[in-house]
Amino acid sequence: MNALFLGMAFVLAAAAGYWMLGRGKPRPAGTWAMGSLLLSFGLAFASYAPVVQDAVGATIPHVARLLSNSFALMAATSVVALMMQVNLEPDDARRRIHSCVVILAASLIALTALFAWEQLDHDSSRIHALYLLTFVGSLTFTIVGFLRQALLQAGTAVRGSVTVGLRTAAVGCVFALLYVAYKTTVLVSLGLGYHLAYEGERCSSLVAGSCAFSVTAPALGVLLILVGLTLPAVVYPIQQARRRRWEMRSFDRLGPLWQDLTDASPEIILSDADLDPRTDADFRLQRRVIEISDGLLTLLPYRSLEVQLAAQRAVAASSDSGTSTGSAITEAAVVTAALAALRANQPQLVPAPADTGTGTRAADLRAETEWLLLVADAYAHSDLVRVTNGGHPDPVGA
Known part of the structure; x- marks a missing residue:
């Protein structure tokens, strides 16, 4: 588990560094949003690693949950910002992104405050329910917004790699919504006292019990969204190289x-x-x-x-x-x-x-x-x- 999550975190952090710093200028629209997306997802993966959870939990109990939730919201907001920068006019994109950032900041502040209150109140289930409600609401709003844009753009995209990439990202959103459904189940169980789902279980397997929804589903969602968004950028230079080779060979023939x-x-x-x-x-x-x-x-x-x-x-x-x-x-x-x-x-x-x-x-x-x-x-x-x-x-x- 440690090797998997820390390995993914390292790969994503390296990709974020290349995307933001290693590319030539001028950088295309969405460069910084894509970099923050990769970095946020990388940090979210790192927070899933048991060794990281143990290290930060030794200082503040359960703080790894706050970190992973915060990074997930940051990554989801970066995804939406990337889509807006690529698909909308600059002024319209800036205005909408500003609104998304305000919602993100408000959500992070609320999550931090509720987490601190929960710690002071000795893990009150009512406060934890409010914490989950804030997280689930913000994440659902962002995922649904991105899913809608991805499906709309996939239907009008000219390049095949863009269409495939956006549809792959849309499938990733479905896995993310499974994670949201799991969190909603936890929220309902807390509110009704049924304990339909247990949160806080240490996962030793990606398919055992609630881990399939609490860890595997968001991890698959992240991977599919990342693959979908980066696929056009990876495929395009390959296609261009193949096209140039065909042109040069055709010229000679x-x-x-x-x-x-x-x-x-x-x-x-x-x-x-x-x-x-x-x-x-x-x-x-x-x-x-x-x-x-x-x-x-x-x-x-x-x-x-x-x-x-x-x-x-x-x-x-x-x-x-x-x-x-x-x-x-x-x-x-x-x-x-x-x-x-x-x-x-x-x-x-x-x-x-x-x-x-x-x-x-x-x-x-x-x-x-x-x-x-x-x-x-x-x-x-x-x-x-x-x-x-x-x-x-x-x-x-x-």
Whole structure:
């Protein structure tokens, strides 16, 4: 138990330090709220550790309960503040966050006063009930507010990682509400004298008795909320790195086709720009796609219908029949022959029709790139393209 809770506390404290101090400037909205959230949850986990409870309990009996409850309220308020900073206009967010901080401060003062009164009155059940009522009311208000915002934002989020993250956090709220329900049961039992639940039991297992609700439920709630809120921040740089790698590889794969098209029609090359391949991969790829598309337009009068039909027959007899790869092989064969006709200045009397899918891909750079990659790969490597064009082993212009 000590290793689990103290380990989580250390990890969360380290994450809070990185989030608030280790990131570059300017820091995005919600940085400090996220840092305080991580730190508060870390302190809450530390307060669950038996060794910490024993250490602070030796000074003031049961003070670990006050600490964990206080840190839980602070963390819950930080969660709501983070959502407001990210989703609302700055002025509106500041106004609402100020109200949440006032409620938090009032709740913490009330909890501390009631805890001290309870200690002086020798653990009066009535005072403890007031303490629980204050804690449960404040925590429920905060959790429900966050749950409502998380579900609303999950329904309108554009990025999939944000949607998944918010829904994960919403599941965490459900576990937190189970904890609230347990505290409410304790409160009712104190008020009615039924003793339906016992608070103060030392937990040696995460699933035994009331520990499943008093420790495991809030711990799972914390973990799911943290995972949900940090998932987009973790996934986004991974997605960006994968996208840049795809862009750089696609740029290189389009090279042979682009080279032959620009050799035949130099006018399609856009104005030069000083671009960094590592940071401007998207722009470089977009330029290359545009230049290849322009080059293919210059070949329209030279597209051989005879070559197109021959390529279609060859593809129909192959394993690529009826696939996008098969269509790309046919297009690559036509492009290869058209480049040769352009160099020989021999336009076709009845040119072959252009690829019919161009219009549907016009507004989708990735779809157009994927199509051109198939054509470029077939142009450079397909044996069917070489056979259809008289068995020439080398691309035109190579």
